[in-house]
Amino acid sequence: MAANNSSDPIQHQEELGEGGGAGVKHEAEEEGEGASSSAAQATATTMLPRSSSRPQLDLSGAAIHGTLEDRNPTILLPNQSDDISHLALDIGGSLIKLVYFSRHAEHSAEDKRKISTKRRLEMFNGGRRSYPILGGRLHFVKFETVKLNECLDFISSKQLHRGGVDSPSWCSGAQPDDIVIKATGGGAYKYADLFKERLGVSLEKEDEMDCLVAGANFLLKAIRHEAFTHMDGQKEYVQIDQNDLFPFLLVNVGSGVSIIKVDGHGKFQRVSGTNVGGGTYWGLGRLMTKCKSFDELLELSQRGDNSTIDMLVGDIYGGLDYSKIGLSASTIASSFGKTISENKELSDYRPEDISLSLLRMISYNIGQISYLNALRYGLKRIFFGGFFIRGHAYTMDTISFAVNFWSKGETQAMFLRHEGFLGALGAFMSYEKHGLDDLRIHHLVERFPMGAPCVGGKIHGPPLGDLNEKISWMEKFVQKGTQITAPVPMGAPATTGMGGFERPTSKGDILRSDASAALNVGVLHLVPTLDVFPLLEDPKMYEPNTIDLNQDEFKYWFMVLSDHLPDLVDKAVASEGGTDDAKRRGDAFAHAFSAHLARLMEEPAAYGKFGLANLLELREECLREFQFVDAYISIKQRENEASLAVLPDLLMELDSMNEEARLLVLIEGVLAANIFDWGSRACVDLYHKGTIIEIYRMSRKKMQRPWRIDDFDVFKKRMLTDKKDQPYKRALLFVDNSGADVVLGMLPLARQLLRQGTEVVLVANSLPALNDVTANELPGIIAEASKHCGILRKAAEAGGLIVDAMAGIQDDIKDEPMSVPLMVVENGCGSPCIDFRQVSSELAAAAKDADLLILEGMGRALHTNLNACFKCDTLKLAMVKNQRLAEKLFNGNIYDCICKFEPVS
Numbered sequence: 085m086a087a088n089n090s091s092d093p094i095q096h097q098e099e100l101g102e103g104g105g106a107g108v109k110h111e112a113e114e115e116g117e118g119a120s121s122s123a124a125q126a127t128a129t130t131m132l133p134r135s136s137s138r139p140q141l142d143l144s145g146a147a148i149h150g151t152l153e154d155r156n157p158t159i160l161l162p163n164q165s166d167d168i169s170h171l172a173l174d175i176g177g178s179l180i181k182l183v184y185f186s187r188h189a190e191h192s193a194e195d196k197r198k199i200s201t202k203r204r205l206e207m208f209n210g211g212r213r214s215y216p217i218l219g220g221r222l223h224f225v226k227f228e229t230v231k232l233n234e235c236l237d238f239i240s241s242k243q244l245h246r247g248g249v250d251s252p253s254w255c256s257g258a259q260p261d262d263i264v265i266k267a268t269g270g271g272a273y274k275y276a277d278l279f280k281e282r283l284g285v286s287l288e289k290e291d292e293m294d295c296l297v298a299g300a301n302f303l304l305k306a307i308r309h310e311a312f313t314h315m316d317g318q319k320e321y322v323q324i325d326q327n328d329l330f331p332f333l334l335v336n337v338g339s340g341v342s343i344i345k346v347d348g349h350g351k352f353q354r355v356s357g358t359n360v361g362g363g364t365y366w367g368l369g370r371l372m373t374k375c376k377s378f379d380e381l382l383e384l385s386q387r388g389d390n391s392t393i394d395m396l397v398g399d400i401y402g403g404l405d406y407s408k409i410g411l412s413a414s415t416i417a418s419s420f421g422k423t424i425s426e427n428k429e430l431s432d433y434r435p436e437d438i439s440l441s442l443l444r445m446i447s448y449n450i451g452q453i454s455y456l457n458a459l460r461y462g463l464k465r466i467f468f469g470g471f472f473i474r475g476h477a478y479t480m481d482t483i484s485f486a487v488n489f490w491s492k493g494e495t496q497a498m499f500l501r502h503e504g505f506l507g508a509l510g511a512f513m514s515y516e517k518h519g520l521d522d523l524r525i526h527h528l529v530e531r532f533p534m535g536a537p538c539v540g541g542k543i544h545g546p547p548l549g550d551l552n553e554k555i556s557w558m559e560k561f562v563q564k565g566t567q568i569t570a571p572v573p574m575g576a577p578a579t580t581g582m583g584g585f586e587r588p589t590s591k592g593d594i595l596r597s598d599a600s601a602a603l604n605v606g607v608l609h610l611v612p613t614l615d616v617f618p619l620l621e622d623p624k625m626y627e628p629n630t631i632d633l634n635q636d637e638f639k640y641w642f643m644v645l646s647d648h649l650p651d652l653v654d655k656a657v658a659s660e661g662g663t664d665d666a667k668r669r670g671d672a673f674a675h676a677f678s679a680h681l682a683r684l685m686e687e688p689a690a691y692g693k694f695g696l697a698n699l700l701e702l703r704e705e706c707l708r709e710f711q712f713v714d715a716y717i718s719i720k721q722r723e724n725e726a727s728l729a730v731l732p733d734l735l736m737e738l739d740s741m742n743e744e745a746r747l748l749v750l751i752e753g754v755l756a757a758n759i760f761d762w763g764s765r766a767c768v769d770l771y772h773k774g775t776i777i778e779i780y781r782m783s784r785k786k787m788q789r790p791w792r793i794d795d796f797d798v799f800k801k802r803m804l805t806d807k808k809d810q811p812y813k814r815a816l817l818f819v820d821n822s823g824a825d826v827v828l829g830m831l832p833l834a835r836q837l838l839r840q841g842t843e844v845v846l847v848a849n850s851l852p853a854l855n856d857v858t859a860n861e862l863p864g865i866i867a868e869a870s871k872h873c874g875i876l877r878k879a880a881e882a883g884g885l886i887v888d889a890m891a892g893i894q895d896d897i898k899d900e901p902m903s904v905p906l907m908v909v910e911n912g913c914g915s916p917c918i919d920f921r922q923v924s925s926e927l928a929a930a931a932k933d934a935d936l937l938i939l940e941g942m943g944r945a946l947h948t949n950l951n952a953c954f955k956c957d958t959l960k961l962a963m964v965k966n967q968r969l970a971e972k973l974f975n976g977n978i979y980d981c982i983c984k985f986e987p988v989s
Contacts, residue, residue, distance in 0.1 A: 170184065170185040170512060170515055171183070171184045171185070171239065171244045171245055171265045171266075172184070172265065172266040172267065172268075172508050172509075172511035172512035172514075172515075173265070173266070173267040173268070173269075173271075173272070173287075173508060173511065174267070174268050174269045174292075174295065174505070174507035174508035174511060175229065175267060175268075175269040175270070175271025175272050175274070175275060176229060176269045176270065176271060176338050176339060176471075176507075177229060177270065177271075177338070177339035177340075177363055178228070178229055178338065178339045178362060178363055178366060178378070178471070179226050179227065179228060179229055179338075179471050179504070180226065180227045180228070180229050180232065180235050180271065181224070181225075181226050181471070181504055181505050181507065181508040182223075182224070182225040182226070182227075182235070182238075182239075182244075182508060183223070183224055183505060183508040183509050183511070183512040184223050184225075184242075184244045185223075205907075205909075205926070205929040205930055205932070224502065224505050224508075225238065226471065226504065228377070228378075229271060232271075232275060232278070236278075236279070236282045236283060239283060240282070240283060245263055245265055245283050245284075245285045246263065262286070263283075263284060263285040263286065264285065264286045264287075264288045265279075265285050265286075265287060265288065266287075266288050266290055266511040266512065266514055266515065267279075267287040267288065267289060267290065267511060268289065268290045268291070268292050268294075268295040268507050268508070268510065268511045269292055269507060270292075272287050272289045272290075273289065275287075276289075290510070290511045290514050292507060293342070293344065293352070293354055294510065294514075295506070295507040295508075295509075295510025295511045295513075295514070296334065296336050296342070296344065296469075296506045296507050296510055297334065297344060297346055297350075297352045297510065298350075298509075298510035298513050298514070299502075299505065299506035299507060299508070299509035299510035299513065300334050300346070300467060300469065300500070300506050300510075301329075301346070301349055302509060302510075302513055303500060303501075303502055303506070303509070304324050304329055304467070304500075305326060305329070307501070307502075308323060309321040309323075309501070310324075310500055310501055310502065311324055311467065311498045311499070311500060312498065312499055312501070313484065313496060313497065313498055313499070314477065314480035314481060314484055314497075314499060315481065315484045315485070315488065316481065317477055317481065322498060330346060330347055330348050331345060331346060331347045331348075331461070331463060332346055332463060332465045332466070332467055333345055333346070333454065333457060333458050333461070333463045333465070333466045333467070334346050334352075334466075334467050334469065335450065335454045335466060335467070335468045335469070335470075336469050336470045336506060336507075337361050337362055337450055337468060337469070337470035337471075337472040337473060338361060338362055338363070338470045338471060338472060339361055339362050339363030339366075340357060340358065340359050340360075340361045340362075340363060341357050341358045341359075341360070341361040341450055341453075341470075342354055342357045343355055343356040343357055343453070343454060343457050345457075345461055345463070355457055355460075355461070356453065356457050358449070358450070358453055360446055360449055360450075361446070361450070361470075361472060362378075362470065362471060362472030364446055365381070365442055365443060365446050365472065366378050366381065368442055369381040369438070369439055369442055372430060372435075372438050372442070373435035373438055373439055374435070375435070375439075378474075379474070381439050382439075382443075382474060382476055382479075384435055384436045384439040384440075385436065385439040385440040385442075385443045385476075385478055386478070387436040388434070388436035388437045388438070388439055388440030388441070389434075389436070389437050389440065390416070390437060390440040390441040390444055391414075392422070392433070392434070392437045393419075393420055393422055393423060393433060393437050393438065393441040394416045394417075394418065394419050394420065394421060394422060394441050394444070394445075395416070395417050395418040395421025395422050396413060396414055396415060396416060396417055397411045397412065397413050397414070397415045397416075397417050398412075398413030398414065399417070399421075399422070400417055401413065410489075416444060416445075416448065419441060419444065419445035419448075420441060420445070440478065443476075443478060443479060443482070444478070444482050447478075447479050447482035447483050447486070448482055448483075448485075448486045450468075450483060450486075451482065451483040451484070451485070451486025451487050451490075451497065452486050452487075452490055454466050454468070454483075454487065454497075455486065455487045455490045455491055455495055456490075458487075458491070458495050459491070459495075463495070464494065464495050464496060465495070465496050465498060466487060466495060466496070466497050466498065467498050467499070467500060468480075468483060468497060468498070468499050468500070468503070469499075469500045469502075469503040469504070469506045470503060470504060470506075471503065471504035473499060473503050473504075474503075474504070475499075475501075475503070480497075480499055483497055484497045614912055614922045614923060614924065614925065615922075615923060615924070615925050615927075615928035616920070616921055616922070616923075616928070617920035617921070617923045617927070617928060617931060618928055618931050618932065618955075619931050619934065619937065619954045619955045619956055620920050620921075620952070620953075620954060620955070621953040621954055621955055622953070623920075623921060626920060626921060626952060627951075627952075628695070628697055628917065628918070628919040628920065628921070628948040628949060628952070629695025629696060629697050629698070629947070629948060630695075630696075630946060630947060630948060630949075630950045630951060630973070631695065631696055631947075631969075631972060631973075632694075632695055633684075633688055633694055633695055633696060633699065634688065635688060637696075638684060638685060638688050638699075639685070640968055641696060641699060642681050642684075642685055644966075645677075645681060645699070645703065646678070646681065649674055649677065649678070650674075652703075652707075652715065653670045653671075653673065653674050654670075655715045655716055655719070656669075656670055656673065656707060656712040656715035657669075657670040658718070659712065659713075659714060659715045659716070659717050659718060660712065669710045669711060669712065670710075670712075672710055673706060673707060673709075673710040673712065676706055676709075676710070677702075677703060677706045680702055680706065684699070695947075695948075696917075696947050697915065697916075697917035697919065697943070697947055697948045700853075700915055700916050700917060700943070700947070701914075701915035701916075701917065704851075704852075704853045704854075704914055704915055704916075705914070708851070708914070713852065714852040715852070715854075716822075716852070716854060716855040717852070719822075719855055720822035720823065720855050720857070720861070723760065723822055723823025723824065723855070724822055724823055724827060724861075724865055724868075726777060726823070726824075727777075727780075727823050727824045727827035727828050728827055728865070728868050728869060730777055730828070731827055731828065731831070731869055731872060731873075732872040732873075734753075734828055734832065735832065735835070735872065735873055737749075738750070738832060738836075743804055744800065744804060746836065747800055747803060747804065747836070748796065748800070750832055750833045750836055751796060751799075751833075751961065751983060752784060752787040753784065753828060753829050753832060753833075754829040754830060754833055754940060754961050755787055755791070755829075755961060755962075755963050755981045755983070756780060756783035756784040756786075756787050756829070756963075757780060757783070757821075757824040757825045757826075757827075757828045757829030757830075758820060758821070758825055758829060758940065758941055758942075758961070758962060758963040759779065759780075759783045759963055759965070759979075760779070760780075760821050760823050760824050760825050760855070761820075761821055761825075761854075761855070761941075761942065761965055777824075780824045780828060786979070787981065791980065791981040791982060791983050792964070792970075792974050792976045792980035792981060792982055793974070793981075793982035793983060793984045794983055795983055795984055795985035795986075796983045796985075798985050798987065799959055799983070799985040802957065802985070802987055803840075807840075811837075811840040811841045811842050812837065812840075812842040812935050812936040812957075813842065813843065813933055813934070813935050814842065814843040814844075814845065814930075814933045814934040814935065814936070815834075815837050815842050815843070815844050815845070815934065815935075815936040815937070815938060816845050816847055816927075816930060816931060816934045816936070816937050816938070817830055817833070817834055817837075817844060817845065817846050817847065817938045817940070818847045818848075818911070818918065818937070818938065818939045818940060818941075818944050819846055819847065819848050819857055819862070819940060819941075820856060820857075820940050820941030820942075820943065820944065821854075821855050821856055821857065821941065822855050822856065822857040822861065822865075823855070825857075825940075825941070826857045826862075826865065827865060827869065829940070830846070830940060831865075831866070831869055831876070833938070834846060834906065835873065835875050835876055837936075838875055838876070838879045838903065838904060838906060839875060841904055842904060842936070843904045843905055843906075843907070843933075844879070844904070844905075844906050844907070845906075845907045845908070845909055845930045845934070846862055846866075846906070846907070846908045846909075847859075847908075847909055847910075847911050847927055847930075848861075848862050848908065848909075848910065848911065849910070849911060849913055849914060849915075850910040850911060850912055850913060850914060850924065851913070851914025852914065853913075853914055853915050853916050854916055856916060856943075859908050859909065859910040859911075862885075862908045863880075863885045863886075863908060866880050866885050866886070866906065866908070867880070867885070867886055870886060875903065876906065878903035879903040879904060879905055879906035880906050881903075882903050882904065882905035882906070883905035883906045883907040883908075884905075884907070885906060885907070885908060907930070909924065909926045909927050909930050910924045910926055910927065911923055911924060911927050912924030912925075912926075912927060915943070916941075916942075916943030916944075916947070917943040917944060917947050917948040918943070918944050918948060918949065919948065920949070920952065934956060935956045935957065936956060936957050936958075936959070937954055937956060937957070937958040937959070938958075938959045938960075938961065939958065939959070939960045939961070940960075940961045940962065941961075941962055942962050942963070942964065942965060942966075942969075945960040945961060945962040945982070945984075946962045946964065946969065946973065946982070947969075950973070950984075953986070954986070954988075955988065956988055957985070957986070957987045957988055958985070958986045959983070959984070959985050959986075960982060960983075960984040960985075960986075961981075961982065961983055961984075962981070962982050963979060963980070963981050964976065964977075964978060964979065964980045964981070964982070965978060965979065966978065
């Protein structure tokens with residue numbers, strides 16, 4: 085790209101999401117995706133043009149689908165429903181980057197319970213629509229530009245230019261005319277005729293700088309853990325304050341380097357650049373090492389020792405530092421400096437050492453030039469993108485060291501997970517109706533499944549072509565243990581190289597980032613229509629995890645989860661009828677989850693800021709990925725039936741007590757029933773010592789006060805004195821396990837609140853996790869319980885849980901007052917824990933009038949949220965069913981209980 089030396093660069097400002105005119109077009113040169121020159125100083129842009137030549141794309145609620153280690157994770161679009169064929173390309177001098185869209189099946193219509201609850205919570209309004217859970221994804225793929233034909237084969241095999249083989253128009257046989265796809269980079273001009281000849285499509289060129297900035301702004305606004313720092317081999321994810329995002333410096337390191345000062349959405353200026361970039365490294369490296377690919381060259385550098393080639397400060401000062409100016413003995417004084425004083429030929433040097441020396445020379449240069457530009461404009465943050473970086477630790481460390489050294493620690497170098505796809509993503513965003521303004525960080529839910537695309541012949545995710553004659557991903561995974569090397573076909577059978585669905589390499593049960601892989605193991609699922617819980621006291625300061633997983637802590641939980649794994653696999657296989665297919669998937673799940681654990685043992689921060697809640701969620705998502713929907717379903721059903729059978733006697737016993745005694749027994753009952761937890765090895769062992777009811781009664785007898793945390797007296801005063809004449813308006817009860825926990829513990833407590841005139845909302849998981857009860861299961865449990873209790877029946881009817889009048893009511897209800905409603909809502913989770921930064925919109929609406937929260941169970945009140953603060957009275961109830969956790973939290977013992985009441989003033 086030629087430099088535009090205008091002394092008065094135009095800077096047009098836009099609000100993303102609006103239509104707009106054309107941007108300033110720059111001349112294209114062979115500097116590839118970096119598109120820069122060292123002489124380039126300042127070019128400007130206008131707002132990103134929106135094309136109306138294609139069907140429209142809805143990006144509201146978009147989120148990533150990949151682990152925090154994924155360098156190019158899929159992005160899901162939950163709300164896309166149009167028949168679109170969006171495909172965008174960034175064709176650089178070295179690499180071609182693709183971003184394309186694929187659909188997902190919508191979920192079935194909402195049931196009566198949800199509709200009734202939404203009406204009562206006033207969730208139906210003109211500004212909110214009911215979205216499907218998964219509408220689609222954005223996928224990221226790369227090819228070497230010299231292998232353009234492979235890229236064209238890939239597009240053709242998936243029919244991406246025609247909407248994909250899953251699109252309604254393709255299935256109906258309709259062939260759209262005058263197909264136009266978005267493209268940016270110099271190759272959009274150079275190869276336009278070839279795309280027309282091979283695919284029959286026209287490339288609509290988008291300005292490269294426009295696309296880079298639009299892509300970066302989108303990611304930094306939308307993705308919670310998009311940016312990270314990397315110093316001394318340590319990765320730390322950075323949460324960007326959206327109110328303090330601008331200005332920043334964006335350094336795109338492709339074949340060349342572009343340095344862009346970004347002042348806002350659509351407002352930026354290219355201020356500098358250099359022709360020494362990724363193309364330089366690849367070109368010199370290829371000449372000097374004979375490597376056949378960029379990734380091979382990078383992989384060589386990981387085994388290199390640059391001190392055999394570079395002249396270091398210590399070489400000049402006899403092994404000493406030059407401390408006066410802050411240079412350590414290991415600082416490079418002159419790249420390749422030692423070669424001038426040694427009587428050696430190129431063949432005498434190791435290719436590994438040459439590769440590392442080249443890498444550090446270019447990375448230091450980029451880091452210093454970037455810092456000088458940041459200094460020039462008074463900027464403290466520099467974001468580095470472009471495919472030169474590739475998530476490569478040495479590269480990031482070198483750039484970070486240069487920025488940190490020259491700025492004396494005042495300027496921060498940060499990197500982007502989608503580093504190489506900024507331009508392609510920006511081109512993708514140039515389609516009209518992108519919905520970017522509706523996107524919020526809390527729409528993202530981080531998941532860590534394996535991302536298996538094919539199970540037992542059934543294709544999941546985007547179409548992968550004809551797999552009938554190929555070994556399925558899962559079968560190959562089981563056969564090879566955890567050694568996975570790109571088993572999924574890269575589009576057409578002849579497609580190889582760098583394109584397609586590349587998979588991680590794992591050796592010895594450790595999932596490693598591999599230089600030849602575009603993606604690391606794991607994915608991030610999206611659950612859309614999520615909200616921040618409105619009763620959080622300070623969402624910005626909220627941290628769900630009570631304990632962070634350091635190396636020692638993780639070793640312990642690694643052992644716990646590994647010991648529990650065989651039993652979990654047995655339960656999962658049994659839940660699917662014990663078929664051969666279920667056994668095959670069970671083996672694959674065990675290998676996959678073990679590999680995740682081993683990866684985290686090696687590097688606890690591999691998947692970002694990781695707490696115990698994230699680890700437990702990883703297990704559940706991995707189960708679901710291998711199609712085990714509810715591993716404990718039969719156990720839950722059995723325990724629910726046994727508990728419901730004794731519920732009438734318990735309610736009769738409670739009704740015979742005075743208010744004060746009843747309240748104590750209710751809290752004791754919740755704590756006693758919380759012992760039924762299939763996630764705890766100690767509790768599982770208890771199942772061999774008696775029936776469910778016998779264990780429950782034994783547990784109740786041991787509920788002697790004082791408890792480890794005992795605020796019962798404060799809670800009693802609040803309930804029976806302060807709230808006697810003016811009871812709580814609405815209570816949210818976060819339930820935990822099925823069986824005795826919910827039936828004999830939380831339902832009687834809910835009943836007591838209903839008697840006092842408090843609306844009760846039972847909050848349960850959206851998806852199964854261990855033996856936790858789900859929101860879909862609760863109405864059936866309540867319906868059965870209502871056969872023996874008029875209070876529950878009337879409240880359930882008022883809350884829309886029981887639609888038809890029920891026969892067989894055993895108690896006389898004619899003297900009962902008009903009931904307040906009992907409702908059920910989903911929490912938006914599929915984990916034993918809960919992160920209140922991301923809850924269902926249904927729960928957020930229910931919280932609007934709530935003035936009491938009750939969090940029950942280890943997952944929601946101990947592993948997470950023990951220290952969380954809320955805007956209303958909060959009661960946290962749990963039995964500690966792990967000795968190490970009891971010691972860490974309270975210096976206590978297993979089976980200690982907490983009754984922690986936190987009233988608001």
